[in-house]
Amino acid sequence: MKVSTVSTSRAEPVIDTPVPFPIRVLRRLNPLIVAILRSPLHGLLSRHLLVLTYEGRTTGLRRTLPLSYVALGAHVYLCTRTALWWRNLRNGKPVELRLRGRRTIATPTVLDSASREALDGLREFLAANAKTGEMLYQVRAGSDGRPMEADLRRQVLRSVVVRLEIAGA
Numbered sequence: 234m235k236v237s238t239v240s241t242s243r244a245e246p247v248i249d250t251p252v253p254f255p256i257r258v259l260r261r262l263n264p265l266i267v268a269i270l271r272s273p274l275h276g277l278l279s280r281h282l283l284v285l286t287y288e289g290r291t292t293g294l295r296r297t298l299p300l301s302y303v304a305l306g307a308h309v310y311l312c313t314r315t316a317l318w319w320r321n322l323r324n325g326k327p328v329e330l331r332l333r334g335r336r337t338i339a340t341p342t343v344l345d346s347a348s349r350e351a352l353d354g355l356r357e358f359l360a361a362n363a364k365t366g367e368m369l370y371q372v373r374a375g376s377d378g379r380p381m382e383a384d385l386r387r388q389v390l391r392s393v394v395v396r397l398e399i400a401g402a
Contacts, residue, residue: 251315266299275334281361284331285311287341290321301365302332302397303358309339309397310354314369319343319393330397339397351394356385358394 259266269277270284278299286297298318302309309332313319322328322341330337344351359366359380366372370392372384 263298267297270299270331275331279331279333283309283333285318286329286331287318287321288326290324296321301358301362303354303361305354305357307398308354309399310358311395311397312355312358313393314388314391319395322395327400328397330399332399338400340400342396342398344394344396346390346392346394350396351392352385352389354394354396355389355392356380359385 266278266282267284269275270279270282281301282299283302284297285300286295288294289296296318300311300318302311304310309330311319323343325340325342327338327340330339344354355370356379359370359372360378363374363378363380366374366380370384370388372380372388375381
C-alpha cells in the first residue's frame with residue numbers, strides 16, 4: 234500500500250514508501266509483541282522494542298503499538314517512514330511507554346527532518362536496526378556496519394524522527 238501526504242512544513246515529510254511485506258506481517262503480530270513486552274518475558278524483545286501508548290488526536294481513543302527505538306544520551310528516539318502514528322504526537326502531550334519492562338511517561342517532540350538532531354537520531358536508530366535501514370529506509374550499511382552518510386542525509390528528509398524525553402530522567 235502506498236501512502237502519500239502533502240508536506241506542509243519541513244517537519245512533515247512526504248511519506249511515499251510502500252510498506253514491505255515483512256513489515257506488514259509484523260504489524261499483524263503487534264498484539265502478541267505488546268503482550269510479550271508487558272510480560273516478565275519482555276527481555277526477549279525490550280532491548281530494541283518499546284510499547285507506546287498515546288491518545289488519538291481526533292478520536293481521543295488510546296492507541297498502543299510496539300516500536301523500534303534507540304536511546305541516545307538522555308533521550309529515546311523513534312523513527313518511521315511508512316506509518317502515521319507520529320501525527321498524534323505533534324501536540325507534545327505526554328505518552329505512556331513500556332521501556333525495558335518499566336512503565337514510564339515521556340514527552341514527545343516531532344523533530345524537523347532538516348535538523349542535526351533528526352539526522353543524529355536516525356543515524357543511531359539505523360545503526361541499531363541495520364536490516365530496517367536497508368529494507369525500509371534504503372540506507373545501506375558501510376563496511377564498518379554504520380549507515381552510509383550519503384544515504385542517511387538523503388533519507389532523513391523523507392523520514393519522521395520523534396524525540397522522547399523521559400519524565401524524571
